Amino acid sequence: xxxxxxxxxxxxxIISLASLTLSASAGGRLGIVLAGLAISLFGIIGxxxxxxxxxxxxxx
Amino acid sequence: xxxxxLSISTVWLLAGITLAQTxxxxxxxxxxxxxxxxxxxxxxxxxxxxxxxxxxxxxxxDVRAKGDPDGNLTGNVSDIAxxxxxxxxxxxxxxxxxxxxxxxxxxxxALICGFLIMFMQAxxxxxxxxxxxxxxxxxxxxxNFMVYAIGMFAFWIIGFxxxxxxxxxxGNLGGSPVLNGEHVVQIFGKPFGIFGTKGLFxxxxxTYDVSVMLVxxxxxxxxxxxxxxxxxxxxxxxxxxxxxxxxxVMGAFTYPIFANWAWGGGWLANLGANFGLGKGYCDFAGSGxxxxxxxxxxxxxxxxxxxxxGKFSRSGKPNVIQGHDIxxxxxxxxxxxxxxxxxxxxxxxGASGSGNLRIASVAVNTMLAGTTGAxxxxxxxxxxxxxxxxxxxxxxxxAGLVAITAPCGFVNPVASAIIGLVAGxxxxxxxxxxxxxxxxxxxxxxISVHGANGLWGVIALGLFADGKSNYGGSWNGVNGxxxxxxxxxxxxxxxxxxxxxxxxxxxxTTSFILNWLIDVFxxxxxxxxxxxxxxxxxxxxxxxxPEFELKPSTTSHGI
Numbered sequence: 077x078x079x080x081x082x083x084x085x086x087x088x089x090i091i092s093l094a095s096l097t098l099s100a101s102a103g104g105r106l107g108i109v110l111a112g113l114a115i116s117l118f119g120i121i122g123x124x125x126x127x128x129x130x131x132x133x134x135x136x
Numbered sequence: 137x138x139x140x141x142l143s144i145s146t147v148w149l150l151a152g153i154t155l156a157q158t159x160x161x162x163x164x165x166x167x168x169x170x171x172x173x174x175x176x177x178x179x180x181x182x183x184x185x186x187x188x189x190x191x192x193x194x195x196x197x198d199v200r201a202k203g204d205p206d207g208n209l210t211g212n213v214s215d216i217a218x219x220x221x222x223x224x225x226x227x228x229x230x231x232x233x234x235x236x237x238x239x240x241x242x243x244x245x246a247l248i249c250g251f252l253i254m255f256m257q258a259x260x261x262x263x264x265x266x267x268x269x270x271x272x273x274x275x276x277x278x279x280n281f282m283v284y285a286i287g288m289f290a291f292w293i294i295g296f297x298x299x300x301x302x303x304x305x306x307g308n309l310g311g312s313p314v315l316n317g318e319h320v321v322q323i324f325g326k327p328f329g330i331f332g333t334k335g336l337f338x339x340x341x342x343t344y345d346v347s348v349m350l351v352x353x354x355x356x357x358x359x360x361x362x363x364x365x366x367x368x369x370x371x372x373x374x375x376x377x378x379x380x381x382x383x384x385v386m387g388a389f390t391y392p393i394f395a396n397w398a399w400g401g402g403w404l405a406n407l408g409a410n411f412g413l414g415k416g417y418c419d420f421a422g423s424g425x426x427x428x429x430x431x432x433x434x435x436x437x438x439x440x441x442x443x444x445x446g447k448f449s450r451s452g453k454p455n456v457i458q459g460h461d462i463x464x465x466x467x468x469x470x471x472x473x474x475x476x477x478x479x480x481x482x483x484x485x486g487a488s489g490s491g492n493l494r495i496a497s498v499a500v501n502t503m504l505a506g507t508t509g510a511x512x513x514x515x516x517x518x519x520x521x522x523x524x525x526x527x528x529x530x531x532x533x534x535a536g537l538v539a540i541t542a543p544c545g546f547v548n549p550v551a552s553a554i555i556g557l558v559a560g561x562x563x564x565x566x567x568x569x570x571x572x573x574x575x576x577x578x579x580x581x582x583i584s585v586h587g588a589n590g591l592w593g594v595i596a597l598g599l600f601a602d603g604k605s606n607y608g609g610s611w612n613g614v615n616g617x618x619x620x621x622x623x624x625x626x627x628x629x630x631x632x633x634x635x636x637x638x639x640x641x642x643x644x645t646t647s648f649i650l651n652w653l654i655d656v657f658x659x660x661x662x663x664x665x666x667x668x669x670x671x672x673x674x675x676x677x678x679x680x681x682p683e684f685e686l687k688p689s690t691t692s693h694g695i
Contacts, residue, residue, distance in 0.1 A: 082645050089641020092634050096411050097324045102626040105413075109633045116640045120435070124648070125574050128439050132575065134448040 077130075081123030088116025186226045189213075239310045242486030243346075245495075246309070246354055249482025252475050253357040257284050257364060259471030263534075264368045265680075266464030267527060267580045269457070271670025272372045273680025279367040279374070283383050287360040290387035293337065295359060296352055299392035301332025303400045307608065308486030309347040317341070318401050326410040328403035331396050354485065355399075358426050359391050361479075365430030368580035369438045370660075373445075373667050376675045378660045382437070385650050391429055394643050398425045404638060407631045408614040414628025416612035417635040418601070420498075421483035423542030423593025428639045431587020435576065436648035441660045443577030445667055454571045457579070462526050469530040476502055476537050480544045490608035494545065501544045502537065505556030509536015512560020520564075528564060531581045535563035538589040543597035545607075546618045551600035558596075559589045591636050598632030601625075 092112030095105040194200075194214035204210045216233045218225050261280035268276045291299075302318025305311035317333035335343045338352060363383050367374070397404040398419050408416030419425050448454055459465065480502045481495040513532020517525040536556030540547075543555060566584035570576050576583065603619035611618050619625040654660060661667075666674035673679060 082648065085645050086641050089637045092637035092641075093323075095630070095634070096407075102413075102630055105630045106626060106633070109630055109637060112637050113633060113640070116637055120640070120644060121574060125439055125576070128442070129575055132448070132452075133442045133445065134450055134452065 077127035078124055081119045081125075081127060083119070084123055085116045085119030088112040088114070088119060091115060184227055186223070189225045189227065189230065192225075238488045239308075241488040242308045242492070243350060245487040246350055246482060246485050249478035250350075250354045250357050252478025253354075253361065253482065254284075256357075256361060256472055256475030256479070257281075259468045259475055260361075260364045260368070261468070262464040263468030263472070263530070264371055264580050266461040266468060267368075267459035268371050269670065270460040270681055270684065271672060271679075273460070273672065274676045274678055275376070275671035275680075276367070276371050277680065278676055279371070279376070279379055280364055282380070283363045283367060284360050286380055286383045287363045287387035288356055290384045291356050291359050291392070292352075294388035295392035296338070296355065297333060297335040298331045298389070299359075299395045299400045300351055300355060301334040301400070302329060302396070302402075303332065303351070306347065306351065306485060308484070308490060308492065309350055312345050312347040314342040314345055314348060315351070318396075323403075327406070329396065329401050329406065330403070331393055332400050354482070355395070358422055358479075359387055359395070361422075362391050362426045362430035362433075363387055365427070365582050365586045366434045366437055368582035369434035369578045370441050371579045372671065373441060373661055374437075375659055375662045376671075378654055378658045381654050381658055382651055382660075385654070386433060386647070390433065390643060390646050390650065391425075393646075394429055394639065395425050397638065398635065404631075404635055405612045407634060408612050408627075412627060413631035413634075414598075414625050415610075415614045415616070415618045415631075417631045418546065418597055418611065418618050418628070419542045419594060419635070420545035420597075421480045421541045423538060423540075423590045423597075424635055424639055426590075427538045427541060427586040428590030428594065428636075429643050431583050431585070431590050432639060432644040433647040433651075434578070434582045435570075435587055436644055437651055437660070438570075438576040438578055438583060439574075440648070440651050440655055443575070444579070445664060447577040448575060452575060454575070459527065459579075465527055466530050469533055472534060473503075473506055473537065476506070476541075480541060483545065484607070491606045494605060494607070497549075498544045500549055501540055501547060501552035504549055504552040505536040505540030505544075505559070506533050507536070508553045508556035509533050509539070509560035509563075512536070512557045512562075513564055514560075516561050516564045528567070528581075531563050531567070531585050532560035534585045535559040535589040538586055539593040539596060541590075542593040543600055546597060546601035546605050546620075548600075548602050548604070551596075551602065555593070555596045555600065559592055562588055562592055591639065594632050594635055594639075595629070598629035601628065 089112065092109040095108035098108055099105045192213045194212045195209045200209060213225065216225060216229055218229055257280065261277055264280060265273050265276045300315055303315050305313045315332065315334050318329045319331050319333055320327045320329050334341050335348060338344060338348060363386055367379065396402040398417055404417035406416055407413040444457065446455060447457060477499055481498045484492045484495055486492045487495055510529050510533035513535065514524045514529040517523065517528045536559045539555050539559035540552055563581065563584045566588040567581050570578055570583050597620060599620045599622050601618045601620035601623065603617045603623050605617050609615060619628060621629040651660065662671055662675060
């Protein structure tokens with residue numbers, strides 16, 4: 077789960093980088109970059125952090 | 137009271153947004169009448185020769201012997217260095233002196249600002265120590281003290297060449313061309329600078345050079361600021377050995393690589409030149425490069441190291457763990473405001489020429505954003521919890537300063553006030569989110585102050601830059617002034633957002649992997665026994681307050 081989260085976080089970055097070649101307009105690039113940003117945030121909050129919350133110190 | 141505060145804030149915010157976007161008044165259609173005929177003609181240039189300079193004499197010895205109480209005699213023609221004593225003073229000597237005076241002013245400005253930034257370490261140290269419990273005071277202060285030495289050493293032997301080794305000549309500092317090695321790869325058919333290669337030990341390839349030394353000092357204190365952010369999040373449970381290794385790795389690799397992309401001639405700075413996105417990724421003084429890098433590394437550390445014992449009850453409900461000295465916290469905030477005048481205005485790297493007098497505007501923007509940040513946090517806490525919380529007001533001030541750090545050189549005062557106000561509220565919301573939703577324990581709020589607001593500052597630049605700044609006519613190699621989306625350039629906002637995804641996608645993941653490896657091989661966390669006892673004795677061998685009797689339990693539910 078943590079590794080998947082790291083991969084998704086990097087994927088979001090790669091998608092935003094790909095906007096440079098996927099679209100020539102500022103609006104198109106803006107949309108792709110925002111999508112990449114959302115994916116990266118999901119990787120951190122939804123996957124990596126969640127994996128660490130499965131067995132937290134306060135439940136031990 | 138809550139309704140009154142809410143309505144005042146709303147009206148103020150709306151008025152501010154309108155003012156910030158108000159276009160300048162139209163130019164007068166009729167030219168102002170010339171005052172006399174002479175004003176309409178340009179005087180013919182007068183050639184000055186070496187012979188003319190012979191008639192300029194220093195004050196007579198008998199006059200000089202009487203002293204100079206009004207300061208009109210000290211500093212004159214005799215102070216200009218003469219290159220050939222037989223020929224005497226020449227025009228070339230005068231011009232060289234003028235050039236050196238300009239660079240001398242810039243050197244002095246940048247060095248003094250660098251010293252101010254260095255002093256910020258003291259501010260961070262006492263803010264963090266004040267927000268931690270007394271039983272960890274020695275450990276927290278020692279981390280903040282030694283991070284300066286560890287970071288500087290790592291930066292000297294590895295980090296500086298990676299960051300600035302390919303930056304090229306910096307005009308404000310004399311344009312020395314020796315830092316000219318950037319490792320470049322081709323992506324999408326364009327050159328992407330990844331890291332620099334010159335400047336190893338400040339000795340090789342001609343980098344034993346006065347302007348390189350200045351660049352090193354200034355960049356080193358920025359780097360150390362980023363490193364010290366992490367100590368706040370991991371405080372009260374970070375094993376000292378792991379702290380040393382982690383700080384070294386961050387100062388040597390993580391920070392310098394991103395800083396190269398933004399400031400060292402790397403690919404982010406060239407998004408404008410290569411892909412037509414505004415002036416490329418812009419970050420005047422480091423909301424992204426310094427604060428987001430520190431804040432996102434702190435987030436990675438906070439997740440890996442886990443919360444302090446007693447921070448969350450078994451149901452996952454967060455408990456309040458009070459710091460031990462609010463006086464230290466707010467005094468530290470004052471020191472940090474003072475240091476920030478080195479951080480932001482100093483980032484012009486000069487005070488003379490190339491639009492550098494805008495340092496006054498940068499300084500005012502910095503003050504305003506800090507002020508409105510403190511207001512935003514204070515009013516938010518007052519409305520939500522009924523009291524104007526002192527530590528969160530301090531964090532609001534820091535959040536405003538963090539957020540204005542990237543845009544301070546490109547925005548107007550009203551925009552600065554709005555950016556700071558948003559930052560002050562954002563830091564409160566982010567602290568609640570990090571603690572209640574993510575359940576990451578951050579004793580000082582560093583993730584929210586530096587991480588969240590660093591990212592907000594980077595985005596704010598892409599929105600509010602008003603196109604009025606002019607630092608020599610171009611920025612990142614693109615002609616014109618930096619202009620945000622609210623003033624017509626959406627491309628600039630896209631460049632900023634790509635910077636944000638690079639921070640999250642590269643800096644966070646790299647920091648996470650490196651700190652996870654340190655956790656595996658060294659262990660990031662102190663033992664539970666040491667944590668409960670307080671880290672001062674188990675980790676440092678001495679108490680911060682040896683003459684005080686410390687209570688064993690300080691959390692809201694008695695652990």
